[in-house]
Amino acid sequence: MSTQEKWFRFGKNLSPKRQRGLTVASFMLPLILWSAISYVPFIWHPEVRISEVGDTIYFDVDDRIDIETFQLENQNMVEAGSVPMVGERVNPVYFPAPHEVTKALYSAFVTEPRRDGEPWFHESVAHSVRVVFWGFILSSIFGVPVGILCGVFNTFSKLTEPFVEFFRYFPAPVFGALAVAILGINDAPKVAIIFIGTFFQQVLVIANTTRTVDFSLVEAAQTLGAKPGRLLFKVVIPSVLPKLYMDMRILLGWAWTYLIVAEVVGTSTGISWFINQQAKYRMFENVYAAILVLGFIGLGTDMILGAIGRQLFAWEDGRRSAFSRLFRKTKPVAAEA
Amino acid sequence: MMDVPNKLNLPSYKEQAPDVKARLDELKQQPVVIEVEKLVKEFPTEEGVRRILDQVSFNVHKREFMSIIGPSGCGKSTVIRMMACLEDITDGVILVDGSPVSEPGADRGMVFQKYTLFPWLTVMKNVMFGLEISGKSKFDAEREALQWLDIVGLEPYADLYPAQLSGGMQQRVAIARALANKPKVLLMDEPFGALDAQTRAKMQAYLLQIWEKIDITIIFITHDLDEAVYLSDRVLVLEANPGRVRELVEIPVSHPRSPDQFLSPEFLTTKIHLEELIHPSAEESQDEFEVVKMAATGVG
Known part of the structure; x- marks a missing residue:
């Protein structure tokens, strides 16, 4: 099979083995390129x-x-x-070699700050995570219910979405000065920037996803006696929950992208502050290490959320979730027409 | 037009054997469960208001199995969806046990052509959905759900998710789920339309069994004439553009029904009559060809 299998087949998946191989390669190829430029003198080394x-x-x-x-x-x-x-x-100092960055991934965490009162690297990372977390949570607390209501009730949709549609074209960073004037120079304006960057997209995305609900399920529930409250909580929301969950993962990624902007609002903090400091000291391996840490946190969070989602929504492909397998035994059943 | 059945020496569909006549007379003595009076459905289009249904009136008696057939565009699905209040009524009235209906409710259970089991709930929880709405305790709801699953023969599958079931099994669960609410009428909108021929035949047999076992009135939409004749006491034939009642046909086939009756003279003559009602404008020669072919092969 492996010798016969073609690499390019329209719309068809490769074997699991090849898929895994390509996943590894997608990380290895950039790494190999980086290593070649770093360690082979005649390629660049200007x-x-x-x-x-x-x-x-x-x-x-x-x-x-x-x-x-x-x-x-x-x-x-x-x-x-x-x-x-x-x-x-x-190579130029701004292009450190892989081993230097790898080393920095560790040393950045254990290097004492240059000046008293400055945060350690891990404190900067924690600060960044905290800002994103609060911005995203606050946005979701308002954005998800509003989005769902817009998706279900035309009245909400027509009252809310036109303005939201308009507002989302204001780039969140333009509110930086206002946020500082209103909320002070600490974390509040940073959380506000992430909130503004996330909330308006969130309402529209969640509303659109809610509108994709299979309406025949709603009709079936109505003929079983379900009234609007139950339709919303027992039919519409459970039905679109897997898609909403996917939306939230994507929106969390967007919230991360606003982090760097948010962190230079007011007093510079978090990973952005660390990156700017290290660039000033020309410690570029630390800059790369910090960028990589951002990537690892993002990818790691998404992979964990993805794994949780596969268990939560196992019913989508008729599997029993690992959670419920812990508590219940499924009777073995033979297939029948 | 009528010389084709004569050639085949078929009786008129109006001839009823004594047992069939007695049964139908008794049925018509039963109280009226559903009364549809001068039902009108219109909706606006770019060219103006379009009338889908025009003054449709008919009665359904207790324990009756009535099918509604008609050419495409006759609004047969619209009628049943209006009964369930899934479509607004433009004019006219639908009475269930004498009271006009105005919003969807558990007294009119419905089974759709599309699979509408809630995919995030197990088979058991699906059947319990309506029972819990009606305020039954979890214990009672579980017990009753299992009884209904037993009636449709799916009790062993109670803990599975819909995605693990075949289409036919899903529709049986959907029937159990609707029946668990003890509706006054079961509305079925082409429920077997998405199934393959073999599964469909099995489902028809299941449905007749269930109908004989429990006290339920069924209104059944289909475009399959064999299905309509095989299952029904009476068949309401609609015509299209706009949808009007063309004829209410009493089925002269005796009970209990079985697939052997597909080739009986009363079955064939009824089916031929329905075919003529649905395609009145078709060429006679074409009709004759179709009819002879159907009679010769026994399939429609």
């Missing part, structure tokens, strides 16, 4: 890091200079009879 200065008066040990400058200066010094510089070809 600079020279000086290890011995010789007789030059212009440069110091560990300076990084363009390779052309290095060659020109050495040529001049050789012609003048001076001792030339010695150095090795390197």
Whole structure:
């Protein structure tokens, strides 16, 4: 089978083995490219890091200079009879190698802040997570019910959605100055930015998803005697819950993208503050490490939520969830027409 | 038009054997459960108001099995959906046990062509849905749900989810779910339309069994004439554009029904008559060809 299987078949899935292989490759290919550029000298390495200065008066040990400058200066010094510089070809400081970033993923967490009172890296990360969490929770507390009501009742939809549709075109960051003026310089304006960035999209997305409810289920429930309250809570919401859950995962991703904007509003905090600090110190491996940490938190959260969702909504493909398997035994049943 | 049945020496569909006549007379003595009076359905279109149903009136008696057939566009589904109050009534009135209906309710249970089991609930919880609304305790609801699942032969499947069942099984659960509410009438809107021929035949037999076992009035929409004749006491034939009652046909086939009767003279003559009512404008020769072919092969 594996030798016969074609790689490109329209609309068909590959074997699970190949799918897993490609998933690994999607991470390995960028890593291989990065390693090649970092470790193979002739691919890029446009600079020279000086290890011995010789007789030059212009440069110091560990300076990084363009390779052309290095060659020109050495040529001049050789012609003048001076001792030339010695150095090795390197990539620019803003392009650290994989092993340096890997090391930074650990060292960033254990390196003491440069100044008293500044947060450790893990404190910065926690700060960021906290801001996103509150922004997203507050947005959801209002956005999800409003969205569902808009999806169910035309009155709500027509009263709410036209304005929301208009408001969502204001980029959330433009409210930064206002948020600071109203809410002060601490976390409140940051949470507000994430709220504004999420809420208006959320109402529209949730409303649209709610509208996809299979209306024949609602009709069936009506003929079983269900009144509007029960229709909403026992039919519409359970029916669209898997899709709403998926929406929430996507919206959480959007909330993350507003984080970096939110964190520079008022006093700079969190991972953005850390990234800006490290860039000032030219500790670019820490910058990459911080960016990667953002990615890991995002992807990790989404994978956990995805796994929980597969258990919560096992009924979609007629499976019993792991939760319920813990408590109940299913009778073995033979298939029947 | 009528010489085709004569060629085949079929009796008129109006000839009823004594047992059939007695049964139908008795049925007509039963109280009227559903009274449809001058029902009108219109809806606005770009060209103006379109009338789907025009002055449709008929009565359904207690314990009756009535099918409604008609060419496509005759509004047969609209009639049954108006009974369930899933469509607004433009004019006219529908009385259930003498009271006009105005909103959907458990007294008019419905089974749809689409599978409408709640996919997030087990089979058992689906059947319990209406029972819990009616205020029954969880214990009573469970006990009654199991009884109804037993009647449709699906008790062993109580803990499965709808996605684990075949289409026929899902429709049996849907029937159990509707019947569990003890409705005054069971409305069935082409309930077997999505099933394959074999499953459909099985489901027809199941439905007749259930109908004989319990005290229920059924209104059944179908476009399958065999199904209509096989299941019904009477068949209401609608015509299209706009939908009007063309004829209320009493089925002269004796009870209990069985698939053997598909080829009996009274079955065939009724079916031929229904066919003519539904396609009155078709060419005679075409009719004759169809009829002879049907009679020769025994299928429609």
